Amino acid sequence: MIIKLDLQSETPIYAQLMNQILEGIASGALKPGEALPSVRSLASDIGINLHTVNKAYTLLKQEGFIQIHRQKGVVVQPDGMPQVTEAYKNKLREQLTPIAAEAICRGMREEELLGFIQGIFNEIKGAGN
Amino acid sequence: MIIKLDLQSETPIYAQLMNQILEGIASGALKPGEALPSVRSLASDIGINLHTVNKAYTLLKQEGFIQIHRQKGVVVQPDGMPQVTEAYKNKLREQLTPIAAEAICRGMREEELLGFIQGIFNEIKGAGN
Amino acid sequence: MIIKLDLQSETPIYAQLMNQILEGIASGALKPGEALPSVRSLASDIGINLHTVNKAYTLLKQEGFIQIHRQKGVVVQPDGMPQVTEAYKNKLREQLTPIAAEAICRGMREEELLGFIQGIFNEIKGAGN
Amino acid sequence: MIIKLDLQSETPIYAQLMNQILEGIASGALKPGEALPSVRSLASDIGINLHTVNKAYTLLKQEGFIQIHRQKGVVVQPDGMPQVTEAYKNKLREQLTPIAAEAICRGMREEELLGFIQGIFNEIKGAGN
């Protein structure tokens, strides 16, 4: 999988990295049980700091999307992905509310926004091939 | 309008404030041309520094959602809100893609997410009363 | 002469007013010796504060563009306009240098900027009719 | 590059700083991709508060003249300077109109003003050596 980072973005690099991995899983490019590159190799591949990769992996592990084994390395969670919990729904609402608010302010209609999101869904799903 | 801030949140206070104001505009609680509290009064009302309020106002002004009149104060943009530009669509895509990716990873179906967003739409629109 | 003010501009109203009057003189719409409206009538005409008009008039008088007579009122300087002094050239250089610098940064060629300024000259001179 | 500030000027310090940096870019003294001093070091070098430097940098970034990398520092925009857009032309017209009007009032001829600006052009371009 190709990782695209924008070093000038205001989004921290570790967060961009997390997002890219999640998109890989979502698209099917990364399958449960599949191995991810080691912290060292990934860091040198994309030219960023070891700590940054480490932080991304650690957070993904904490959320349950990957497993980190001392010697075996890093693999996409094979024992079932995290579910849609109440806590997650709350986080989702907090993330989406300001986005929806701005869209409404700019005069976007509900169907327009929903269509926009459908487009993103298709983009992600199509990226796995 | 009631402003709710979470001082412990990792979201900067000024950004929370921007979001609250945008939600107020989206819900209709704040109407175009309506006056917003002065920097000083809002800051003391919600117990934060006036510079923090100032930053939120300045950014909202830069994006075109409010007007700042030198000595009269701050009003909701009366001359038409910012539109849905290509730049905005790009920003929106960048914001929504990682959110959608995580939702897919967690096994959320497309209709489920769309329904969730419809709920948020209704919540915002209903908050204006 | 019609005065156009932008109350939301970051340029102070008194400065906008000064500029409008100078443009009137430059275009020939206001001729030397011609009377300007009284502070009171102008203020009420354009709906701004008395003090604001007063400040504009006072500064224009200090620079020598108008005369203020206690009872007779305000007239455009009949005894010769201020000249191009060294002090004025210095002010002009300070005003123009940052403008030219930005234009160069944006890749504007010298002839382009000069042509632009010629256009402004013609606009001002044409506005007197 | 040497930064010259006039702390007594009515032009805000942050704006003077922006202008000085733009002049540096225009003259070629600062080249695309070149690093600028950190907020802290520049502030202490020229004896002003770091927030003032920060404001100048932030505004230059918003206009696209520099890039701010989260932890690495600040560089002159390497990916192409902002262009001459319609919005910029409007700003330029607003800046130049009052200046031209005063010059005309003072009896400056068109060629005289154009020659003056050519002089400024040469001064800026010559300052890069």
Place this chain on the structure above:
DNA sequence: GTGGTCTAGACCACG
């Protein structure tokens, strides 16, 4: 009284 600017000093996220 309003926002604009500047200073000073602090803590934090990031890499």
Place this chain on the structure above:
DNA sequence: GTGGTCTAGACCACC
């Protein structure tokens, strides 16, 4: 060490 954020307190221009 870097910029980002927040606080606190001050002075000024404007109207």
